[in-house]
Structures are given as structure tokens and as C-alpha cells.
Amino acid sequence: MDKFLLQQQVLERLAEDLLQADEAARVAHETATHEENIAENKYDTLGLEAAYLAAGQARRAEAIRQAMANWRQFRPCAYDVDKGIQVGALVCLVDADDKQQQFLLGPAGGSMKLVNGTQVVQVISSEAPLGKAMLGKYEGDEVSIEGAPIRQQFEVLWVH
CATH class of the missing domain: 3.10.50.30 (Transcription elongation factor, GreA/GreB, C-terminal domain)
Known part of the structure; x- marks a missing residue:
């Protein structure tokens, strides 16, 4: 089994996840800042909740970007019987x-x-x-x- 092909599949899946996370963050941000969601009283929290959701989705997108950077730099090497199982095995x-x-x-x-x-x-x-x-x-x-x-x-x- 080719580890390079597996690495490419991981990167493709992470790219798909990133698109979804970015879209979710965009939608939540639009909801949080939409004029209809301006709080009318202290119990009206839809805009605040959407802002929290947007921040969470933005953090998720950043974590996916970091994972993609890790996987792009990753160079799986051949198994070394002297070292045992290592990252890349x-x-x-x-x-x-x-x-x-x-x-x-x-x-x-x-x-x-x-x-x-x-x-x-x-x-x-x-x-x-x-x-x-x-x-x-x-x-x-x-x-x-x-x-x-x-x-x-x-x-x-x-x-x-």
C-alpha cells in the first residue's frame, strides 16, 4: 500500500473539511451580524449565540489548516527494524x-x-x-x- 497515496487522501479529506468549516463560520458570522438578530432585550441572545458559534467554527478551521500544514510537511519513511514503529509506519x-x-x-x-x-x-x-x-x-x-x-x-x- 502506497503511503504517499494515503497522505494525499488525508490532504483531500482535510481540504473538504476546511471548506465546510469555513462555510459554517461564514454563515454563523452573517447570522451574528445580521440586523434582524440585534438583541432587543437581555433575553434575546440569538446574535450572541451565533457569534460564539462563528468563533468556534473559525477555531475549527484554523485547527484543520494546521493539520493540513502538518500533513504537507509529513514525509513517511520506510520501517526501520532497529527503531520499531515510528510516525509514518x-x-x-x-x-x-x-x-x-x-x-x-x-x-x-x-x-x-x-x-x-x-x-x-x-x-x-x-x-x-x-x-x-x-x-x-x-x-x-x-x-x-x-x-x-x-x-x-x-x-x-x-x-x-
């Missing part, structure tokens, strides 16, 4: 039920599922609990994370 984990899952360990801000042919690849960052647990592991190692009700355990099946 494509990892296949298998659980106790022999269910396999593929993960691309990327920079912050790109948590999403991608479909490449018949394969589903979950993109996670090294800051995510599972991402942290995978760092430095090797093929055949066990990876475990503490979930709310139970502890999840996986085996590293392969790394690219």
Missing part, C-alpha cells in the same frame, strides 16, 4: 478474535478512515492512546490500551 494489528486492522501512524490532526481498494486504513496520530502504545513496538509485539470497560490487546502482525 503502516501497521497491521490483529486482536484476540483474529480481526485485522490497518493503521497509518501520522502527524496530529488526521484522524480518519480511508479506503484504498478493498482495504480500510485508520489514520491515527502518535498522540492517540493506540498510537502512543504502538510507538517503538516491533512485529510480533503486543500492544494494549486501557479502554473504559476493558483493556484491549493486539498483536503487531506486520509493519511497513
Whole structure:
């Protein structure tokens, strides 16, 4: 599986998310500043609520821009057996039920599922609990994370 193509898919999805966030911020800003939404009394808060929403959407758009910058600078490298799993690794984990899952360990801000042919690849960052647990592991190692009700355990099946 080509990590460069996965990176391009992440950037395309982030660009779509950015368009949506920018549009949502624009609409909320227009609502907040529209003359019909000027408060007539202290209980009339539609304009204020829209202003809060516009600010939140603007922060979301900025976070997406930062994620895009991280992913543009990201250069996935080949797996180094001396270092173990690092950011840029494509990892296949298998659980106790022999269910396999593929993960691309990327920079912050790109948590999403991608479909490449018949394969589903979950993109996670090294800051995510599972991402942290995978760092430095090797093929055949066990990876475990503490979930709310139970502890999840996986085996590293392969790394690219």
C-alpha cells in the first residue's frame, strides 16, 4: 500500500473539511451580524449565540489548516527494524478474535478512515492512546490500551 497515496487522501479529506468549516463560520458570522438578530432585550441572545458559534467554527478551521500544514510537511519513511514503529509506519494489528486492522501512524490532526481498494486504513496520530502504545513496538509485539470497560490487546502482525 502506497503511503504517499494515503497522505494525499488525508490532504483531500482535510481540504473538504476546511471548506465546510469555513462555510459554517461564514454563515454563523452573517447570522451574528445580521440586523434582524440585534438583541432587543437581555433575553434575546440569538446574535450572541451565533457569534460564539462563528468563533468556534473559525477555531475549527484554523485547527484543520494546521493539520493540513502538518500533513504537507509529513514525509513517511520506510520501517526501520532497529527503531520499531515510528510516525509514518503502516501497521497491521490483529486482536484476540483474529480481526485485522490497518493503521497509518501520522502527524496530529488526521484522524480518519480511508479506503484504498478493498482495504480500510485508520489514520491515527502518535498522540492517540493506540498510537502512543504502538510507538517503538516491533512485529510480533503486543500492544494494549486501557479502554473504559476493558483493556484491549493486539498483536503487531506486520509493519511497513
